[in-house]
Amino acid sequence: VVFRGWFDPHSQLKFITDIRSAKAMSLLSLNLDPGVLDWAEACWYFPKTREQFRVSGTLNLITATCNETSHQQARQETWQQMSDNGRIQFVWPTPGADRSTDPQAFAPPAPDQKQPSENFCLLLLIPLAVDHLELRGEPQNRCLYTSIAGEWSMAQVNP
């Protein structure tokens, strides 16, 4: 996935996905028991600064049928900010299914620029912990940030 920016409150990390993708289907099946199995981590390594970030938290999949207004608005805005090339992938044949042999299947008419495809989902990661490792330190520095009831605390730990 590609990081698509932040969503407030709580500096949620924003991604997009197709409701027909394995990751969305997996999350939708987990919704039977929300908050237990939707734990996820996003990891970055920045080669220039030699820093590693591991952001952990819970996922929230915003589909076309979600009722929360701010979520639907963010879903719509994110769709509108995408390129035609990005948007058209949501009306391609089902991801992960046997390759379509129809040469026209991947060249459908461009979808509406304003109204998101039914397949288009926002995926929000609500950060609850951050493991930050600086390899450049002498020896190295590592901090664990933890959010409990919205309050962040920090602890220095051994790398």
Add this chain to the structure above:
Amino acid sequence: VVFRGWFDPHSQLKFITDIRSAKAMSLLSLNLDPGVLDWAEACWYFPKTREQFRVSGTLNLITATCNETSHQQARQETWQQMSDNGRIQFVWPTPGADRSTDPQAFAPPAPDQKQPSENFCLLLLIPLAVDHLELRGEPQNRCLYTSIAGEWSMAQVNP
């Protein structure tokens, strides 16, 4: 983790880890029920070729007490190929514990270059599936490779 090369048979992906690290402790606790919860994925994205690889399979943690000769030999050789800077981290204070306040804790004598530290583990990922996505294609190309009883098969799927 850093990819440390291949281990044959079956082109296993080689990593190293500290037995005191969260990932090793998690795997050791899973050994009560091996083969079920040790599924893992290694993902790469190559920006120049715009290719994405997701290698899935099971993990095998090779500790100081493993009996398999070829595994112990690989563990020893990997240790010997490392730099002093890499080796010394395995005799540092416990990773993830409260930061040590002893200024000498991170400057111990260099460990033996031949005999691996007791804390030093090899981590092998036995690949059983590969999801290969080429974003450069027109539209894009995606192949799923699957190994069943050591025989690999390939299927072209929609991106």
